[in-house]
Amino acid sequence: MHHVIIGNSAAGIGAAEAIRQIDKEAPLTIISDESESAYSRALISYELAGWIGKGNLDLRPREFYQEKNIAAHLGKRAIKIDAGKKQVHLNDGSRVDYDRLLIATGGSPQQMGVPGEDKKGIFGFRNYRDLLNIYDAIITAEHGVVLGGGCIGLQAASGLHHHGVKTSIAIASAHLLSQVADAECGDIYQRLFESNGIAIKTSMKPVEFRGVGQVGSIGFDDGSEMPAQIVISGKGVKPNTELAEGTKIKVDRGIIVDDRMCTAEPDVFAAGDVAVTQDCVTCESTVNAVWPCAYEQGRTAGFNMAGRDRVYDGSMRMNAAEFFRVPLISIGVVKPQGDGYEVHSYLDKSRMVYWKMVFKGKLLVGAVLVGRVERAGVLANLMRKHIDVSSIKGELLAGRYNYALIKPLAEGAE
Amino acid sequence: MTSQPRKIFAISELCTACRSCEIACAVAHSRSASLIGAILEVPLPRYRIEVQAGSTLNLPLNCRHCDEPECLFACKAGAVSKDEATGQVRVDLEKCVGCWMCVMICPYGAVIPDALIGKAAKCDLCENRAEGPACVTSCLTGALFYGTEEEFEEYRNTRPLLKQLKAHR
Incomplete structure (x- = not known):
């Protein structure tokens, strides 16, 4: 049984580790178009911001492939899946046979x-190559503009600022973190960034990048112009679904999988930011492109590939980050639309503490925590397991939530 | 895994919420390893066990060193690992960037965001302490136990105090 994994990040590594947990011997191949040993894309922003040393992005020790008996084809791009012959075509002309394949x-x-x-x-701000290019550009750039006010955008802005670039963030929405949290949360971070010397412009879209060969400024839809010798696009990502072409694999935004992470093509699985899964809070099919979900999906796929039946219990919209020492965790439905939601929140602007909880009927369906994030996982646990919280709502709202509080309920739900 | 892993277990009924374990934990994770010294340290050492009070029980809670450690799965810094021989889940503080993914995902809320150092703090089973976990050795009522699951069952079944409590009820 030859397992082949295309992708070398959270989902790919999650699958490889799951397969090796069950089967130490079966041939296992990882293919990645990036030449680096498994590293964490999510850390490039921390490196740019000086939190970690250069080149310290290893997700697993370099000996990982050897120790786990994995054949790594790094720096090679998979360009086609021939599902009939059960082969993956690589860009160097070679072909890899598979019995079970994971698209990650x-x-x-x-x-x-x-x-x-x-x-x-x-630049985009997604992989190690982007980071190296940004380092080169920083040397001569006086002004930097980050387009996008999500976690990646904010981290990129902190990074440019750290390197002495006069940094601004320009976003199309009315507040920062509009996809991650709510307006109150966005406002807290806006004031925080501004007080640290990073300008924030809201409700404006770029219409033109100006300059000869090299960008020099950005023109916006309100007629304004911002100088920028370096621009980082913090816009969202779109799933890399190209390999589905010419196969039976169904694509709708991302690759459609069943609850065992299997695509419509037998023996071909998909996991991570490329896969559409069911959100276990909203029950909607969506791409929840976040690290913990990617790993868990990869792990689920890996178990099923190796013959151990494992059902994925659904993804969750979740984000954790920290900017200028103010932590943020946001889980589930945080900007409820429609009827039937009950929202409670607390805001202490001076101490930069904010929390919000969203209930629907007897269930907790969303939470935003700013400034104090202790025991957030307990809330996620309540949401994931659809636990009736009506008896503990008072404690939740008072911030007195911990595992002891939910233990009787959580054990009852299992 | 060759043998059953040794973990810290709690008997909720015996916990009086005196919080001796919290203090012992903080001292054990201080540089000076003494109570007075620990109190004077900057940054203050962080305890990794919390006596949590629910509506019906006191629960001294720390990292469960899970068989399926979600913190490890969620760690985007590759800072969390599981020792296959001992079952221990470790955080490499050199690698931890304080992204709080583990805080968000741990279903027990047992990974503590140590704001003073900007990194995740959690139970390390006092692996470098000859006497074993400080919370266990400090517990005045025997509510905490360090050993394998089997050993714990035996320990639990032979607690005279627990028998008295049951008879009392």
Whole structure:
């Protein structure tokens, strides 16, 4: 049984570790278009911001492949799946046979669709290559603009700022973190970033990147212009679904999988930022492109590939981050739309403490925690297991939640 | 896994919420390893066991060193590992970046965001302490136990205090 994994990040490694947990011997191959040994994409922002030393991004020790008896084809891109012959075609002309295949190709930054976006000095912020390019550009850049106010955008801005670049964030939405949390949370971080010397411009879209060859400024839809020798696009990612072409694999935004992470093509699985899964809080099919979900999906796929039946209990919208020492955790439905939701919140602007809880009927369905994030996992646990919280609502709202409080309920739910 | 892993177990009924374990834990994780010294340290050492009070029980809670450690799965820094021989789940503080993924995912809320150092703090079973876990040795009522699951069952079944409590009820 030859297992082949395309992708070398959270989902791919999650699958490889699951397969090796069950089967130490079966041939296992990892293919990645990046030449680095497994590293954490999510750490490039921490490296740029000086939190960790350069090149310290290893997700697993370099000996990982050897220790786990994995054949690693790094720096090679999978370009086609021939499901009939059960082969993966690589860009160097070689072919890899598989018995079970996992597509864990992740996502790529969305194009902005703005004229001039191919100019020098404009970067995505997704992989190690982007980071190295940004280091080069920082040397000469005086002004930097980050387009996008999500976690990646904010981390990129902190990083540029750390390197002495005069940094601004320009976003199309009315507040920061609009996909991650709510307006109150966005406002807290806006004031925090501004007080640290990073300008924030809201409700404006770029219409043109100006400059000859190298970007020099950005024109916006309100007629304004911002100088920028370096631009980082913090826009979201879109799933890398190209390999599904010419196969029976169904794609709707991402690759459609069943609850064992198997695609419509037998013996072909998908996991991570490329896969559409059911959100266990909202019950909607969606791409929850976050690290913990990617690993768990990879792990589920890996078990099923290796013959141990494992059902994925669904993804969750969740984010954890910290900016200028103020932590943020956001889980589940945090901007409820429609009827039937009950929202409670608490805001202490001066201490930068904010929390919000969203209930639907007897269930907790969402939470935002800013400033104090202790025991957030207990809340996630309540949401994941659909635990009736009506008897402990008072304690939840008073912030007195811990495992002792939910233990009788959680054990009853199992 | 070759043998049953040794973990810290709690008997909720015996916990009086005196919080001796919390103090002992903080001292054990201080640089000076003494109570007075620990109190004077900057940053203050963080305890990794918490006596939690529920509506019906006191629960001294620390890392469960799970067989399926979600903190390890969620760690995007590759800082969490599980020792296959001992079952221990470790955080490498050199690698931890304080992203709080583990805090968000641990169903027990047992990974503590240590704001003073910006890194995750959790039970390390006092692996470098000759006497074993400080919380266990400090517990005045025997509510905490360090050993294998089997050993714990035996320990639990032979607690005279627990028998008295049951008879009392």
